[in-house]
Amino acid sequence: MRNVVVTGGSRGLGLGIVRRLLAAGYRTIAIARKESNPLSLVMEAANRERPGSARFVAFDLAEIGEIARLVKALRHDVGEIYGLVNNAAVGFDGVLALMPTSQIEQLVRVNTLSPIVLTKYVVRTMMADGGGRIVNVASIIGFTGYSGLSVYGATKASMLGFTRSLAREVGRMGVNVNAVAPGFVDTEMTQGLADEQRQQIARRSALRRLPDVEDVANAVEFLLGDNARSITGTVLTVDAGNTA
Amino acid sequence: MSVKVEIVTQFEEVAKQQEKTLAPLSDELVLLDSGLDSLCLAIVVARLEDKLGIDPFTADDAEFPVTLGDFIRVYEDARR
Numbered sequence: 205m206r207n208v209v210v211t212g213g214s215r216g217l218g219l220g221i222v223r224r225l226l227a228a229g230y231r232t233i234a235i236a237r238k239e240s241n242p243l244s245l246v247m248e249a250a251n252r253e254r255p256g257s258a259r260f261v262a263f264d265l266a267e268i269g270e271i272a273r274l275v276k277a278l279r280h281d282v283g284e285i286y287g288l289v290n291n292a293a294v295g296f297d298g299v300l301a302l303m304p305t306s307q308i309e310q311l312v313r314v315n316t317l318s319p320i321v322l323t324k325y326v327v328r329t330m331m332a333d334g335g336g337r338i339v340n341v342a343s344i345i346g347f348t349g350y351s352g353l354s355v356y357g358a359t360k361a362s363m364l365g366f367t368r369s370l371a372r373e374v375g376r377m378g379v380n381v382n383a384v385a386p387g388f389v390d391t392e393m394t395q396g397l398a399d400e401q402r403q404q405i406a407r408r409s410a411l412r413r414l415p416d417v418e419d420v421a422n423a424v425e426f427l428l429g430d431n432a433r434s435i436t437g438t439v440l441t442v443d444a445g446n447t448a
Numbered sequence: 449m450s451v452k453v454e455i456v457t458q459f460e461e462v463a464k465q466q467e468k469t470l471a472p473l474s475d476e477l478v479l480l481d482s483g484l485d486s487l488c489l490a491i492v493v494a495r496l497e498d499k500l501g502i503d504p505f506t507a508d509d510a511e512f513p514v515t516l517g518d519f520i521r522v523y524e525d526a527r528r
């Protein structure tokens with residue numbers, strides 16, 4: 205069974221990704237600060253069918269200094285890590301001119317610094333084990349603008365740059381690195397969005413609707429799978445044509 | 449196995465696996481002249497972490513050593 209680590213696997217897109225990957229036969233290790241009820245249910249069902257296939261590790265990814273130890277423990281407990289999905293992020297919005305610096309720092313820490321450091325430790329083990337897959341969850345906000353999301357947008361754009369250069373760096377070691385850029389999906393992160401805004405986004409999308417969690421999870425599964433073996437350094441946009 | 453023997457073993461194994469020609473190993477050998485490039489050295493560090501349970505380069509202030517002798521010393525010191 206291939207091990208895939210999914211950060212932020214307790215809710216929203218991460219939970220959908222965990223569910224999809226379990227169905228596809230992977231062994232998943234979800235990381236978040238706390239386990240959620242929906243994740244517990246998904247894990248229970250998976251472990252009944254395939255014992256040991258779903259795990260949860262409680263960890264605060266803002267604790268950069270602890271990440272090396274986290275990866276060491278994961279390696280020890282589950283063995284080779286085949287896939288890493290950098291999905292956890294925070295989505296504070298607000299006009300830059302009024303945003304507390306501590307909040308700016310938190311966004312950059314959780315959304316950019318943390319996945320980069322986590323990848324540093326995981327990619328080494330992938331190279332030593334002969335290969336692997338990394339999928340970074342970015343956002344269409346990384347290449348289009350949205351008022352109130354300048355810092356969030358900066359962190360998501362950073363993941364796109366990271367994806368491209370790292371793909372070049374580790375390609376010859378058999379590690380593929382790609383990004384998925386979702387459009388607006390209904391999750392806790394986007395709860396602040398008014399119904400009217402949501403409808404406007406749908407109206408402006410080619411398919412006249414929003415993508416859902418399963419659409420994004422399918423894209424991640426594809427990039428982890430054997431059928432994507434020749435794909436690296438790319439961004440797969442899943443936005444129902446919002447930026448088309 | 450001593451730290452030194454383990455390190456030499458990993459240099460040899462990674463070189464073989466990555467199809468690199470390894471220079472004769474000595475304490476004075478400059479790592480970048482060893483035949484292993486920096487990605488290969490990263491693999492050596494990852495494997496040594498598996499074998500020895502330590503990664504002396506995790507700490508923020510640790511600079512990467514220049515020669516093989518320095519490299520071995522960093523691991524021997526971390527072991528103490």
Ligand SMILES: NC(=O)c1ccc[n+]([C@@H]2O[C@H](COP(=O)([O-])OP(=O)(O)OC[C@H]3O[C@@H](n4cnc5c(N)ncnc54)[C@H](OP(=O)(O)O)[C@@H]3O)[C@@H](O)[C@H]2O)c1
Binds near residue numbers: 237238264294295
């Ligand atoms: N929803 C959208 O419309 C949308 C659109 C484009 C891109 N995205 C991207 O998709 C990804 C997932 O978003 P989502 O909407 O699913 O968000 P969400 O519902 O808010 O879930 C975020 C996940 O990240 C975890 N997390 C947050 N901070 C953490 C920390 N410090 N340490 C460990 N885990 C942490 C959360 O668990 P805990 O709180 O328990 O730690 C949770 O599992 C993000 O990268 C986001 O930028 C989302």
